[in-house]
Amino acid sequence: MFLYLALVLPLILFLYRDALLRFLTPRGIPGVPSYPDPKPLSGDLHYFRESMRTQGGFSKCFDNMARDLGPLSQIRLGFFKTYPPLSLFLVTADISFVVLADVPTIEHVLTKQTRAIDRAAQTTDIFAGLAPTGQIALPTNEMWKHHRRIVGPAMTSKYLSLTTPLANEAVTDVIEYFKAKIARVDGRSWSVEKDMEGATLVSIARDVVG
Numbered sequence: 001m002f003l004y005l006a007l008v009l010p011l012i013l014f015l016y017r018d019a020l021l022r023f024l025t026p027r028g029i030p031g032v033p034s035y036p037d038p039k040p041l042s043g044d045l046h047y048f049r050e051s052m053r054t055q056g057g058f059s060k061c062f063d064n065m066a067r068d069l070g071p072l073s074q075i076r077l078g079f080f081k082t083y084p085p086l087s088l089f090l091v092t093a094d095i096s097f098v099v100l101a102d103v104p105t106i107e108h109v110l111t112k113q114t115r116a117i118d119r120a121a122q123t124t125d126i127f128a129g130l131a132p133t134g135q136i137a138l139p140t141n142e143m144w145k146h147h148r149r150i151v152g153p154a155m156t157s158k159y160l161s162l163t164t165p166l167a168n169e170a171v172t173d174v175i176e177y178f179k180a181k182i183a184r185v186d187g188r189s190w191s192v193e194k195d196m197e198g199a200t201l202v203s204i205a206r207d208v209v210g
Contacts, residue, residue: 026076028096033069034076043076066101072109073099111148163207170203 026043028034038044051061065073074096100106127137135147153159174195181190 026096028074028076029098032072032074032096032098034074034096035065035069038076045077047075062099062101065099071101071105073101075099166206167203170199170206173202174199 021040024040026038028038035044035047039046047061047064048058051058051064055061061075065075077095077097098109100109121139124137124139127134131137133143135144135151138144138147177195177199178192181195
């Protein structure tokens with residue numbers, strides 16, 4: 001039996017090698033530009049390796065991607081990801097790292113392409129303890145959309161153009177307050193936590209009620 005498998009298995013792998021390699025090659029996110037030659041299992045990691053070898057760091061790889069592929073691109077990492085209940089039998093290398101190279105692209109991706117691209121759990125988890133139902137801690141679900149409908153009008157250029165002078169005024173007030181405090185403490189240090197909390201609340205109140 002084992003001898004039969006030892007003879008047949010290599011033949012099967014040889015006959016279906018192309019399909020097997022396609023299955024083990026990261027496919028990435030549809031519609032997001034990427035380099036055309038991902039490797040089975042490792043994806044685009046060879047670009048990171050080449051950047052480390054020739055340019056002394058992998059961050060240059062992102063610069064190269066922005067130059068070659070545009071402001072929105074992806075690098076297919078090729079790490080295995082399992083899918084229960086077939087986790088013992090089925091693995092697929094489909095994890096991608098999305099690279100955003102300018103502010104308009106970031107805004108477009110986070111507001112218009114949420115079905116394909118969402119913030120990583122590592123990002124939302126950072127704020128989950130502070131504001132578990134706040135928009136900054138939510139994935140793109142119904143509650144996130146509800147928050148966006150409420151705060152959306154406040155993020156328009158017309159509204160922001162009105163609040164920018166108020167924000168500048170608040171910063172100037174904080175600077176003058178610190179200058180006055182420095183003049184009275186005789187070189188001693190002090191905690192600015194409460195000062196910054198108060199300045200933040202005043203700035204928010206100015207934006208809300210003028």
